[in-house]
Amino acid sequence: MSSHYEAPIREPLVLGDKSYHDITVDIAKPIEGKANKNWYIAFTISLIAFLWGIGCISYTIGTGIGVWGLNKNIGWAWDITNFVWWVGIGHAGTLISAVLLLFRQRWRMAINRSAEAMTIFAVFQAGLFPLIHMGRPWNGYWVLPIPNQFGSLWVNFNSPLLWDVFAISTYLSVSLVFWWTGLLPDFAMLRDRAVKPFQKKIYALLSFGWSGRAKDWQRFEEVSLVLAGLATPLVLSVHTIVSMDFATSINPGWHSTIFPPYFVAGAIFSGFAMVQTLLGIMRKVTNLENYITRLHVEYMNMVIMLTGGIVAVAYASEFFIAWYTGSPYENFTYMSVGAATGAYGWAFWSLILFNILIPQFLWIRSVRRSFIGSFLISIAINIGMWFERFDIIAIVLSKGHLPSTWTRFEPTFVDVGIFIGTIGFFGVLFLLYARTFPVIAQAEVKSIMKVSGENYKKLRDGNHE
Amino acid sequence: MKNSMTKLAVFLLVAVAFTSCKDNTKPYVQFMPDMYTSVAYEPYGENNVLPNGMDSQAPVEGSIARGQVPYDYTNSNDGYEAAKKELKSPLSVHELDSEKGKALYTIYCAVCHGKKGDGQGDLVKREKFLGIPNYKDRDITEGSIYHVIMYGRNLMGSHASQLTGSERWQVVNYVQKLRTDLLK
Numbered sequence: 001m002s003s004h005y006e007a008p009i010r011e012p013l014v015l016g017d018k019s020y021h022d023i024t025v026d027i028a029k030p031i032e033g034k035a036n037k038n039w040y041i042a043f044t045i046s047l048i049a050f051l052w053g054i055g056c057i058s059y060t061i062g063t064g065i066g067v068w069g070l071n072k073n074i075g076w077a078w079d080i081t082n083f084v085w086w087v088g089i090g091h092a093g094t095l096i097s098a099v100l101l102l103f104r105q106r107w108r109m110a111i112n113r114s115a116e117a118m119t120i121f122a123v124f125q126a127g128l129f130p131l132i133h134m135g136r137p138w139n140g141y142w143v144l145p146i147p148n149q150f151g152s153l154w155v156n157f158n159s160p161l162l163w164d165v166f167a168i169s170t171y172l173s174v175s176l177v178f179w180w181t182g183l184l185p186d187f188a189m190l191r192d193r194a195v196k197p198f199q200k201k202i203y204a205l206l207s208f209g210w211s212g213r214a215k216d217w218q219r220f221e222e223v224s225l226v227l228a229g230l231a232t233p234l235v236l237s238v239h240t241i242v243s244m245d246f247a248t249s250i251n252p253g254w255h256s257t258i259f260p261p262y263f264v265a266g267a268i269f270s271g272f273a274m275v276q277t278l279l280g281i282m283r284k285v286t287n288l289e290n291y292i293t294r295l296h297v298e299y300m301n302m303v304i305m306l307t308g309g310i311v312a313v314a315y316a317s318e319f320f321i322a323w324y325t326g327s328p329y330e331n332f333t334y335m336s337v338g339a340a341t342g343a344y345g346w347a348f349w350s351l352i353l354f355n356i357l358i359p360q361f362l363w364i365r366s367v368r369r370s371f372i373g374s375f376l377i378s379i380a381i382n383i384g385m386w387f388e389r390f391d392i393i394a395i396v397l398s399k400g401h402l403p404s405t406w407t408r409f410e411p412t413f414v415d416v417g418i419f420i421g422t423i424g425f426f427g428v429l430f431l432l433y434a435r436t437f438p439v440i441a442q443a444e445v446k447s448i449m450k451v452s453g454e455n456y457k458k459l460r461d462g463n464h465e
Numbered sequence: 466m467k468n469s470m471t472k473l474a475v476f477l478l479v480a481v482a483f484t485s486c487k488d489n490t491k492p493y494v495q496f497m498p499d500m501y502t503s504v505a506y507e508p509y510g511e512n513n514v515l516p517n518g519m520d521s522q523a524p525v526e527g528s529i530a531r532g533q534v535p536y537d538y539t540n541s542n543d544g545y546e547a548a549k550k551e552l553k554s555p556l557s558v559h560e561l562d563s564e565k566g567k568a569l570y571t572i573y574c575a576v577c578h579g580k581k582g583d584g585q586g587d588l589v590k591r592e593k594f595l596g597i598p599n600y601k602d603r604d605i606t607e608g609s610i611y612h613v614i615m616y617g618r619n620l621m622g623s624h625a626s627q628l629t630g631s632e633r634w635q636v637v638n639y640v641q642k643l644r645t646d647l648l649k
Contacts, residue, residue: 138497 004451008461012454013107015290020446023291027186027442030286035435038285045425053421054253056414065135069411074397078415079133080245081389082422085270086126087242088263088385089167091235092121094175097182098231101224106452107299109444110291113186114282115275116179117437118185121429122274123172125422130164132418138343138400160244167241174234181220184210185443239267246392253333253396256321262314269307269355270385272300276378278430280371282439289435291440295368301368304381308359311388315356334391343408344395351391356385534630540616545609552608556634566639569632573624574640582643596620600640601647610637 014023035043060067070077093115100108131137143165145154155162187207194200210216243263246254276297283292318335332338339348358380367373394409433439450456487493495501506512510520529535538544538552539543577597579585584597597620614633617623628636 134500136497 004460006451006457006460006463008457010452010457011295012457013110013293013295013452014445014449015454016109017455018290018449018453020449023442023445023449024189024193025446026288027438027440028190028288031190031436031438032193039431039435043428043431046424046431049420049424050428051421051424053223053418053424056421057128057418058419060132060414061137065133066320067412067414069415071409073400073405073407074394076133076397077349077390077394077409078411079129081127081393083124083126083133083460084242084263084389084393086122086129086422087239088121088267088270088389089274089382090122090126090171090175090271091239091264091267092275093117093122094231094235095176095268095271096275097178098228098235099108101228105299106448107296108447110293110296111275111286111300112444113179113182113437113441114279114439115271116175116182116183117285117430117433117439118271118278119175120172120179121426121433122271123168123175124156124429125426127168127172128422128425130161130168160241163241164245167238171234171238172295174227174231178224178231181227182441182444183437184208185212185220186438186441189330189414189442190438210327236264239264246396251396251400252329253322253336253392256318258314258317258321262311264387265307265310265314266388269304269311270381272304272307273378273381273385276300276304276374277382280375280378282434282446286434286439288440291445294371295369297374298369300442301362301374301377304359304378305362305368308355308362308381312356315352315364317453329401332395334395337394339391342395342399344391344398347387347391347395351384351387353390354380358384536615536625538612538615544616545612548612549606549609552606552611554607554611554634554637556631556638560631561638561643562635563639565632566635566637566642569628569636570639570643573627574636577621582640582647593621599647600644605640605644607634607637607641610626610640 011302016022018026068079070079093112096108096115097112100112131140134140143155143162184207187203188210191200191203191207194203240260240263243259247256247259250253279292279296283289316336318333322330322336324331330336332342334348339345342348358377361367361373361377367377397405398408503510506520508521510519512520515522524530538548575586577584577586577588578600579589579597582600584599586597588594589597611633613621614624614628614636616625625633
């Protein structure tokens with residue numbers, strides 16, 4: 001004990017008098033036990049929403065995009081809003097598992113598994129929108145540069161929408177591999193604990209024969225670090241590319257060089273908010289309160305404050321630049337006086353309220369460390385970041401260069417239904433995940449138990465006194 | 466035994482996988498033929514709405530399209546005689562192009578009349594039918610040649626649908642040249 005030095009100022013990351021076995025038991029419990037009634041209720045609601053969404057998607061594809069509220073001037077609205085929103089949510093997972101790994105943040109270990117799961121499930125939802133918002137989704141494979149019989153007709157690599165294809169598909173595959181690599185030791189743990197032959201078979205398949213030898217661990221760590229090093233530029237570039245869907249256009253309000261970093265900051269902001277929302281529930285229902293502690297919540301809230309601050313500065317500079325350019329067209333961008341007082345003023349002010357004003361409560365330590373407080377604020381941010389994307393898209397498109405093209409967007413029930421469907425789909429996936437996957441990376445938590453465990457810290461601090 | 470059965474199964478699977486289900490007597494399957502068939506009427510298309518079941522309809526009799534000159538001589542011996550006497554080529558010397566006339570003649574006329582106009586076309590040589598006259602044996606003028614291209618005569622059918630007005634006169638010019646050569 002005494003050979004190790006950790007600053008006594010650090011709060012413990014694992015609460016309670018935990019041993020290695022306790023960690024295993026705590027994490028395996030939700031998987032090995034039976035689902036309770038609440039789980040079934042939540043799952044049923046999610047499933048119904050998902051099926052309703054499938055119905056709306058089928059209706060759209062079968063009947064045509066005209067069933068949405070889009071018009072000839074506002075050609076993107078809820079579809080791309082939801083796409084960007086979901087992609088943004090997905091970013092926190094990779095940030096937690098990759099960037100925080102590079103910075104050697106130990107508090108990431110209790111939350112990275114669920115954050116990565118959230119990433120992957122959110123990217124699934126995001127990936128739906130580029131497909132279903134196509135007029136002819138059955139020709140969607142044309143976005144891939146495949147040699148073909150049209151004289152090998154290829155794609156134009158100048159479009160950010162094509163970069164989106166590469167960005168999202170790479171992001172999904174890298175995240176999936178990163179997540180799964182980390183899962184191997186945990187699946188092996190479940191395999192070794194399984195008493196039912198069927199479960200044993202399943203987890204044996206999923207764990208790829210992980211046996212936890214020294215060489216395996218050595219390479220495991222190297223792979224994790226390399227993947228973290230790769231995922232970090234990826235996570236920054238993916239949302240940058242998403243932002244270029246707008247920033248490379250000529251629309252006033254979209255054509256803005258601030259978008260790439262500002263979208264990434266917004267993605268981390270909204271992603272962490274969603275992690276906060278999900279973990280706020282999960283720590284309760286899976287009895288993992290000793291692993292996802294107040295300290296984790298506080299640290300996540302600090303990241304939210306930081307990125308929320310960056311986003312707020314970006315809003316301010318957008319507002320300033322809109323005025324400073326002197327271009328009359330910039331008077332109607334999503335961050336301008338025209339937007340604040342126009343037909344979409346409610347959306348503008350929702351954005352200000354949910355994204356800038358409400359998160360400021362996090363400066364107060366008691367709010368930052370309060371579970372219910374951060375849960376409510378995280379929901380506000382999820383709403384606010386949805387409005388940010390909606391404002392950027394719909395407000396800007398509603399008032400373009402020509403006043404004769406000024407129009408409004410009203411969503412139809414299909415627009416809303418598909419969004420609800422993706423939330424349901426996300427819920428279905430996450431609920432199934434929480435019942436079958438180890439929601440905390442037990443191998444990693446065990447590596448910090450003796451460093452940051454409450455009982456060990458007490459022992460150590462006792463020695464110092 | 467088991468091994469050979471597996472091999473057979475694999476062979477059959479591969480064979481099935483590489484067998485095309487394309488039937489050459491039928492059009493092949495199409496993937497999402499969004500704009501493959503025309504919504505608009507196409508020139509030779511079938512049509513259930515219009516008379517004759519065709520997209521192409523005959524113009525109203527007596528109407529004259531812009532750029533078209535009606536042919537006033539009747540399809541009869543009188544018409545033939547009148548055209549023979551009166552009808553003259555509207556093409557000036559500069560417009561006459563013997564290369565073009567030769568090309569058109571080779572396509573539309575030479576198969577019966579022969580490349581030299583001596584009535585020894587391929588069909589005659591193969592004795593598919595007989596009775597094609599040599600140009601030098603007939604007393605023909607530019608008007609009568611044009612009239613015969615327009616309406617046909619005896620065994621010959623009308624070639625008015627194959628050749629436009631000016632093309633017909635180019636052929637007439639070339640036929641006259643052939644006749645002159647034959648008469649030498």
